[in-house]
Amino acid sequence: MERLRDQVEKESRDLSILGTVIDAGPIGIVRLAEETEIPEHKVRYSLRMLEDDGLVEPTPQGAVPADDIEERVADINAGLDRLIERLEELESAIPAAEAAE
Numbered sequence: 001m002e003r004l005r006d007q008v009e010k011e012s013r014d015l016s017i018l019g020t021v022i023d024a025g026p027i028g029i030v031r032l033a034e035e036t037e038i039p040e041h042k043v044r045y046s047l048r049m050l051e052d053d054g055l056v057e058p059t060p061q062g063a064v065p066a067d068d069i070e071e072r073v074a075d076i077n078a079g080l081d082r083l084i085e086r087l088e089e090l091e092s093a094i095p096a097a098e099a100a101e
Contacts, residue, residue, distance in 0.1 A: 010046075013038055017046045018055055022069060026062035 016036050021027055024035065029047065033040045047063055050056040055072055056063045066072060 013042060014046045014050060017043060018050055018065075021050075021056050021063045022065045025056075025064040026059050028062040032063070 013036075016038065017032060020032055020035050024031075027035075029040055029043050032038070032043045032047075036043065038046075047056060047058075050063075051058060055066055055069065057066055
């Protein structure tokens, strides 16, 4: 459970940073840290992960969203919707499994 909690926290941080880059880019690490209230070292790490995923691009003026960010965000949202559906299926299967015991 701890690993899952840590992963959800990291993903939440990444989404906060991505949203700020989309809204305010180009934006640098210091300003991102100030606006999101996330420590600079975590902002730096998240930006690197977002760059690796092709969601943001570095520029001399700061991070900017990728050119196809709308399409990428739509894909992410579709994946999240599928995950939620699967979790709901699993959740509804638990009472049935418990009743069978």
